[in-house]
Amino acid sequence: MIEMKGVYKTYPNGVTALNGIDVYIEQGEFVYVVGTSGAGKSTFTKLMFREEKASEGSIMVNDYDLMTIKERNIPYLRRNIGVVYQDFRLLPKLTVYENVAFALEVIEESPDKIRRRVMDVLDQVRLKNKARFIPDELSGGEQQRVSIARAIVNHPKLLIADEPTGNLDPDTSWEIMHILEEINEKGTTILMATHNKGIVNTLRRRVIAIEDGLIVRDESRGEYDYEI
Numbered sequence: 001m002i003e004m005k006g007v008y009k010t011y012p013n014g015v016t017a018l019n020g021i022d023v024y025i026e027q028g029e030f031v032y033v034v035g036t037s038g039a040g041k042s043t044f045t046k047l048m049f050r051e052e053k054a055s056e057g058s059i060m061v062n063d064y065d066l067m068t069i070k071e072r073n074i075p076y077l078r079r080n081i082g083v084v085y086q087d088f089r090l091l092p093k094l095t096v097y098e099n100v101a102f103a104l105e106v107i108e109e110s111p112d113k114i115r116r117r118v119m120d121v122l123d124q125v126r127l128k129n130k131a132r133f134i135p136d137e138l139s140g141g142e143q144q145r146v147s148i149a150r151a152i153v154n155h156p157k158l159l160i161a162d163e164p165t166g167n168l169d170p171d172t173s174w175e176i177m178h179i180l181e182e183i184n185e186k187g188t189t190i191l192m193a194t195h196n197k198g199i200v201n202t203l204r205r206r207v208i209a210i211e212d213g214l215i216v217r218d219e220s221r222g223e224y225d226y227e228i
């Protein structure tokens with residue numbers, strides 16, 4: 001569950017990226033966040049895992065109050081949130097297996113549990129056969145699937161994807177979308193910032209449009225509605 005009320009974000013350089021956001025997202029929803037470049041989409045998503053802190057307003061994510069959360073509790077908030085980026089952000093010297101296991105090792109799961117869970121999740125993104133490869137030996141779509149596996153290995157309630165298909169060709173982008181849909185069907189909330197008109201207009205879901213730091217449109221089964 002995500003709830004924002006009267007949320008403003010002004011960066012230290014004086015740029016106001018969010019201008020009074022009110023939104024409620026239920027557990028299990030699939031939401032696209034659309035808007036022109038610089039509209040505030042990334043800022044909106046970054047507030048949810050406390051990558052950035054709001055300047056004003058209230059934000060609740062999975063029962064955490066993000067305005068009052070203590071620094072030492074932020075890692076616990078983040079255990080329930082997976083994040084996927086346009087540029088994958090894998091560790092280049094680690095194998096596929098190690099990139100995914102890393103997220104569990106830092107929370108000190110037992111080796112047995114780690115092995116089982118990593119192979120399960122690699123199976124889910126159809127990369128079990130490439131567990132020993134390093135990122136450079138994979139295609140862009142495969143790298144993005146590793147980054148999705150890493151994001152969901154801990155069973156997060158929320159998966160944030162910031163332009164996950166931005167660096168991929170159309171076929172590969174659809175592959176990624178089908179995986180995100182499967183993850184959503186298992187109950188994970190998905191929040192996806194995107195410029196991909198074809199995907200938004202085909203795979204109809206809730207669309208939140210942001211312009212100049214404000215939500216200007218919020219429709220279930222909405223449209224992309226921009227030229228780019």
Ligand SMILES: Nc1ncnc2c1ncn2[C@@H]1O[C@H](COP(=O)(O)OP(=O)(O)OP(=O)(O)O)[C@@H](O)[C@H]1O
Binds near residue numbers: 036
């Ligand atoms: N760390 C930062 N410091 C200062 N200003 C920032 C910072 N991050 C973003 N901004 C500014 O905040 C505004 C919103 O940026 P944001 O990245 O949220 O937009 P966006 O909608 O995600 O854009 P894009 O589609 O290009 O990724 C822009 O004017 C941007 O320059």
